[in-house]
Amino acid sequence: MSYEESIEIYKEFLICDYLNSYILNNLSLYLKYEYENNQEKLDEYKSSISEILDYTSLEKKEINNLLVDFIDQKIKTQEVELRYEDVKKKIRKLRNRSHYQIEEAILDHQRNLREKLEKIPNTLEKAENLLLGLISVFQKYPFFFYDQVYDAIVLLKDKIPSSIIKTIKNHWEDELLYHIRSSRPSNIFWNSELYHEIDDMISRYRIKDQFKIEDFDLVFKEVELEIEEFLLEIRNESVGSFDLWLISRSLELSNKIRGISTILKRIKSQQYKEGFWGSWIVGIENPDIRLTALNSLILLKLSPYKELRKLGIIGAKYLRKNQNSNGSWTFQFYNKDREIKRRDDILTTIICLEVLRRSGLEKLEDVLEKGEQWIESQQNQIGLWSNSSFHPPFLSVLILEYFKNKNEFSNQLHIYQDDLTPENIIFLGMKKAVEISKNCVSEENKISPKVGALIIKNGEIVIETFRGETSPGDHAEYIALEKKGKDLNFKESILITTLEPCTKRSSDKIPCARRIVEAGIKEVWIGMHDPNPHITGKGVVYLTKNGVSVGFFPPSIIEEIKTINKEFWDSKIANYYENKTDNHFDIMAVKKD
Known part of the structure; x- marks a missing residue:
C-alpha cells in the first residue's frame, strides 16, 4: 500500500x-x-x-x-x-x-x-500525508476541527490548493456573523476552550499572515493587543515562557508585540549560572528541562542583542549535558499526591533539538541523531504524534516543521541591534541593496519585483546590481554571478539580495538558488520571502540544505522592501488565489542524485 x-x-x-x-x-x-x-x-x-x-x-x-x-x-x-x-x-x-x-x-x-x-510503515512522509488528508476533510467540514489545523495548512502550504483559503474565509465569515448576532463586545469572533485562547489566536494569526487573508484587520489588531496585555500581566514564569514561545512561531506577530524586551530581561534575570531555569515544586527550586528549553529557544529566536543570545547558548549547553540515554529529554510535573514525577517527553525533546541546532554549538551530531531517532520512534500506530495537553494535530505539525527546517536552524545568521551601524558592512549592504532596487523597471505587460543585490568579498562590496540591469527579466543574482562577476571567484563570499532567490525557472534557465550554491557563496542575506505561498521559503530551504548560511534583514528594512514592491506583492497574491500556474522547472521538486 x-x-x-x-x-x-x-x-x-x-x-x-x-x-x-x-x-x-x-x-x-x-x-x-x-x-x-x-x-x-x-x-x-x-x-x-x-x-x-x-x-x-x-x-x-x-x-x-x-x-x-x-x-x-x-x-x-x-x-x-x-x-x-x-x-x-x-x-x-x-x-x-x-x-x-x-x-x-x-x-x-x-x-x-x-x-x-x-x-x-511509519515515516515522516506518511505523517505528512495524513495531515494532507486531515486538511482535505477540513475543507469540507471546517467547523469540526480545532484551530491547530491552521498550523498544518501553513506547514504544507506548497502542497494544498489555494481554494482552501476561500474555505477559511467563508468559515470565518460564518463565525463572525454568529458572533455579531450574539451581541458579544469583542471583535474576536471565535470561541476557544479554557487555557487554549492564546494557542488559537496564534494559529489563526499565522495563517492570516502566511496567506495574506484580508477583511479581518480589526480582529487581528485586537489579537495583538490581547496577547500584549496577557504577556505584560503574566506572573507564572513557565506559562509566560510557553506562550512567548508560541508567539515566536510568528515572526510578524513577534515584531508587533510590545513588551517582549521586558520579558526577555526577566528571563535573563532568572537563569542560574549552570545554565538552567528552575521551577518551584514542593518549596524547592528544581532545574526544569522544558522551561530551560523554552527560554533558551526564546532567547535564540527573539533576542535583539548578542548578550541575550549568549544566554540561550549557555542554556543549550546545559540541555546537551542532560539528554537521556535513549535520546529524549525529560518533563517534570506533579502527580495527584503532589509528588514530583518525570517522564520522557516528545514536546520537550523537539524543543531541545531546535535549541541545539540554533545554538551553533559544535560536535552535536550524536546528540541530534539520538534525539531525532527517539522522536521518530514515538510515532503512534496510525502514524502521527499526540499529547493530551495539545489539540491535534499540533504536536505532529511541530515535529514535521522541525525535520523540514532543521538545516535552516543550523545555518541561520543573525543581525542584532548592536550591528545596525554604518560601520557594519552587512547592514550597509542591506541599505544599499534597497536603494539599488529602486532602479528596476517592470518588463512589458508584467509586474516585476524590484530587486537589488550585491556581493561582499574580503569585507568589501565588489558587485552591485538590480533586476533587469543588463537585459529585461534578468534576475539580479544571475547578473551578479554570471555577467558582472563571471571572472571572479566567489568562494567564501557574501550575497545580499532584497528578494528570496528563486528555485523555479523555465527549463532553459538555472534557478538563482542553484547558481548561488554552485558559485560557492557562503552566506546569503534576504530581504523578503517570495509572497506566493506555494513558493515562499523554498529558496531558504534549498540554500540551507546545501550548506549555505542564511539570514534576514531587520524588520524595519523588510517593511521598506514590501512598500517598494507593493504592486508586485499584490499581483502575486492575486495570482495565487486565482490558482494560476506555470510550466517552470522547480529544483525543489527534484531529488538530488
Missing part, C-alpha cells in the same frame, strides 16, 4: 469520526429539543447524513436502516432527567452505556480503516 493511499484512508477515517459526531450530537439534540415542534427539519438531517455517507465506503442501505432505528429509539425513549446531585451517577451511566447499532457499525468500519493505516 502506498503512502498516497494513506491520505484517502485517513480522510475516510476522519469523515467517519464526523459522521458519528453528527448523529450522536447534532441529530440527537434536534430529536430531544426541536423534533416535536419542527418535524420537517428531520429530512434535512437525513439528507446531510446521506451526503456524508457518499464520502465513505460504508454500506449506505445498511446505515440508513440503522439510522431509522436510531431515530425511532430516540423519539420513543423518554429518559428521566437526573437531579443535580446525581451528576456523578449520570456520568457513570454515559461512560457505561452500550453503543447504538449505527454507532457500532461506524466504529467497526473505522477499526478496519485503522488497521489499514497501521500496516503502512
